[in-house]
Amino acid sequence: GESVGLHLPTLSVQEGDNSIINCAYSNSASDYFIWYKQESGKGPQFIIDIRSNMDKRQGQRVTVLLNKTVKHLSLQIAATQPGDSAVYFCAENPYGNNRLAFGKGNQVVVIP
Amino acid sequence: DAGVTQSPTHLIKTRGQQVTLRCSPKSGHDTVSWYQQALGQGPQFIFQYYEEEERQRGNFPDRFSGHQFPNYSSELNVNALLLGDSALYLCASSLQGASNEKLFFGSGTQLSVL
Numbered sequence: 001g002e003s004v005g006l007h008l009p010t011l012s013v014q015e016g017d018n019s020i021i022n023c024a025y026s027n028s029a030s031d032y033f034i035w036y037k038q039e040s041g042k043g044p045q046f047i048i049d050i051r052s053n054m055d056k057r058q059g060q061r062v063t064v065l066l067n068k069t070v071k072h073l074s075l076q077i078a079a080t081q082p083g084d085s086a087v088y089f090c091a092e093n094p095y096g097n098n099r100l101a102f103g104k105g106n107q108v109v110v111i112p
Numbered sequence: 113d114a115g116v117t118q119s120p121t122h123l124i125k126t127r128g129q130q131v132t133l134r135c136s137p138k139s140g141h142d143t144v145s146w147y148q149q150a151l152g153q154g155p156q157f158i159f160q161y162y163e164e165e166e167r168q169r170g171n172f173p174d175r176f177s178g179h180q181f182p183n184y185s186s187e188l189n190v191n192a193l194l195l196g197d198s199a200l201y202l203c204a205s206s207l208q209g210a211s212n213e214k215l216f217f218g219s220g221t222q223l224s225v226l
Contacts, residue, residue: 008152034214034215041219042219042220043202043204043217043218043219043220044155044202044217045217046214046215046216089155091154095168097160097167097168097208098145098160098204098206098208098215099145099157099160099168100155100157100215102154102155102156103154104154105153
């Protein structure tokens with residue numbers, strides 16, 4: 001089947017290193033942000049979310065940073081593993097009510 | 113506890129035909145949203161159904177329509193298919209009014225229009 005991720009910005013990272021994926025969002029009205037991971041042939045899988053009243057949130061091996069001043073979101077993955085290879089999307093909710101607007105995505109390739 | 117399920121997984125149609133895609137939400141969820149994902153792009157919001165009514169709609173033509181059933185499952189219909197409708201169609205479910213706005217996605221239906 002076709003692979004999501006063609007023509008996307010690609011981050012190649014050595015297994016065990018940390019990864020940082022960046023995202024610029026567009027709407028100042030957004031108050032909720034999510035990072036999704038999408039593997040080939042699958043739907044987006046929730047990784048971590050953050051509300052606009054926070055600037056940092058940590059999960060298991062992942063951290064999301066939010067800078068509302070410059071409308072920037074980042075995802076940090078600690079000790080990247082081969083299973084982390086995927087396309088990563090940030091999403092915002094400028095309209096509320098679970099209607100998300102997605103960014104274009106970043107391909108992460110983990111080198112064993 | 114089943115997650116979001118979609119059928120079929122793959123579909124091939126020709127221009128001008130009509131297609132119906134199906135989605136069952138995650139157990140306990142009452143709201144279904146549909147997204148279109150073109151190759152190399154992020155998902156684009158089509159519309160959202162709650163209480164069997166279309167509640168929100170993205171920038172898609174009237175050829176795209178939907179339905180939600182009393183059991184919360186949903187269908188997406190596309191009429192007069194165009195080559196540009198070829199994409200991965202994703203269904204996402206959520207709970208209306210929940211403070212956690214997390215969306216759960218299915219694996220999608222890959223539609224190819226020839």
